[in-house]
Amino acid sequence: MKKNYKVIQWATGITGQASLHSIIRNPRLELVGVKVYADEKNGKDAGVLIGGNPVGITCTQDTEKIMGLDADCVIYCPMPWDVTEMCAILSSGKHIVTPCPYWFPFTQDREDAEKLISACKRGGVNLHASGINPGGIAEMLPLTLTGLCNRIDRITMTEYGDCRDYGSEGVIRDLMNLGRTPEEADSNPVKDLLTSFWNEPIDMIAEGLGSEVINYSSEHNYVLANQPIETASGTIAKGTIALNNYRHIGKTKEGTEIIQEQIWFMDDICQERLESKMEIPQDSGWRIRIEGDVNLVVDVRLDAPTQPERTAMGISLTGFHCVNAVEATCEAKPNGIKTFLDLPLITGTMGSYSVFN
Numbered sequence: 001m002k003k004n005y006k007v008i009q010w011a012t013g014i015t016g017q018a019s020l021h022s023i024i025r026n027p028r029l030e031l032v033g034v035k036v037y038a039d040e041k042n043g044k045d046a047g048v049l050i051g052g053n054p055v056g057i058t059c060t061q062d063t064e065k066i067m068g069l070d071a072d073c074v075i076y077c078p079m080p081w082d083v084t085e086m087c088a089i090l091s092s093g094k095h096i097v098t099p100c101p102y103w104f105p106f107t108q109d110r111e112d113a114e115k116l117i118s119a120c121k122r123g124g125v126n127l128h129a130s131g132i133n134p135g136g137i138a139e140m141l142p143l144t145l146t147g148l149c150n151r152i153d154r155i156t157m158t159e160y161g162d163c164r165d166y167g168s169e170g171v172i173r174d175l176m177n178l179g180r181t182p183e184e185a186d187s188n189p190v191k192d193l194l195t196s197f198w199n200e201p202i203d204m205i206a207e208g209l210g211s212e213v214i215n216y217s218s219e220h221n222y223v224l225a226n227q228p229i230e231t232a233s234g235t236i237a238k239g240t241i242a243l244n245n246y247r248h249i250g251k252t253k254e255g256t257e258i259i260q261e262q263i264w265f266m267d268d269i270c271q272e273r274l275e276s277k278m279e280i281p282q283d284s285g286w287r288i289r290i291e292g293d294v295n296l297v298v299d300v301r302l303d304a305p306t307q308p309e310r311t312a313m314g315i316s317l318t319g320f321h322c323v324n325a326v327e328a329t330c331e332a333k334p335n336g337i338k339t340f341l342d343l344p345l346i347t348g349t350m351g352s353y354s355v356f357n
């Protein structure tokens, strides 16, 4: 079968490895390059890197070599991401799909949005930020569900995450502040960035409903560990944050509230290792609640017997959602930042090839 799109995987952390799986399996995509940072990954075959059979594509740390490849699209999954690098990729004529920002940056980060739009125009390409939260369950799914509703007073998306098996210090500690003291969390240089992360899906929902947000507010509550907790991202020390509850609220000009809530914790749902308990209805997953003429509650759960499997599936969704958006992103016109409001329905793709066959 003819492969339709040549794709580069950029960074192979937990999310990047999931998307690498998905690129290799997808019959319409051809893997043409893999950019890595770690010395031990440099020179490895991409299929072998993810524990499968060789696929004939060698991972490289050489950014220039990757940038010089003939490719349609880059699945960009580094931590940290770099807007200048993203602009260079776009200017070189390669589309980007990414789980990193910018999902709907037009209000929260106009400056970066303008840089990225200019780079898209220079390269004749598009940028689409996807993933799960943000980038899927945060805004695309609630918006889809509003199509079933009439008057809408409040939309709440809550993510519950037992994060003990998420082995990314960059995401868990640097971004989410788990394992940090409340003082460190408060002075975290990415604090404002985190706020704009959650305001972007709020803005996108408002725009999708034909409105705009006129007031933003937020709350941060946390619970400390009452003992050391071993996790895939290292030990969470006693007295540091072991449960984070962020709520970001946007109010539209009509008075509708749009709420993004995260409850990330480093214990099981019984929370015996935490100084106090919070009511958590499910150990990992998402709840979307729409209140208005109808009161709609949709729970999205990962059906797995163990928490490590649930975590792995949760991260895989992030990578798969990005890869499934390659075709829509490459075909969208006119060039620029393409959000879920611009793209057609993103679906999976048939095909049974696996790197493990």
Ligand SMILES: NC(=O)c1ccc[n+]([C@@H]2O[C@H](COP(=O)([O-])OP(=O)(O)OC[C@H]3O[C@@H](n4cnc5c(N)ncnc54)[C@H](OP(=O)(O)O)[C@@H]3O)[C@@H](O)[C@H]2O)c1
Binding pocket: 011, 012, 013, 014, 015, 016, 035, 036, 037, 038, 041, 077, 078, 079, 080, 081, 099, 100, 130, 131, 132, 133, 134, 135, 167, 168, 169, 170, 171, 315, 318
């Ligand atoms: N939207 C969503 O729903 C969602 C969900 C999860 C994650 N994310 C985002 O996706 C990105 C990847 O997350 P992850 O879970 O894969 O994290 P991760 O496991 O920590 O992977 C990050 C990768 O970045 C690369 N890296 C190392 N040093 C770097 C540097 N100095 N500059 C740039 N990249 C460097 C490494 O690639 P190599 O291993 O190839 O050397 C590393 O594995 C993050 O930016 C995260 O915020 C988004």
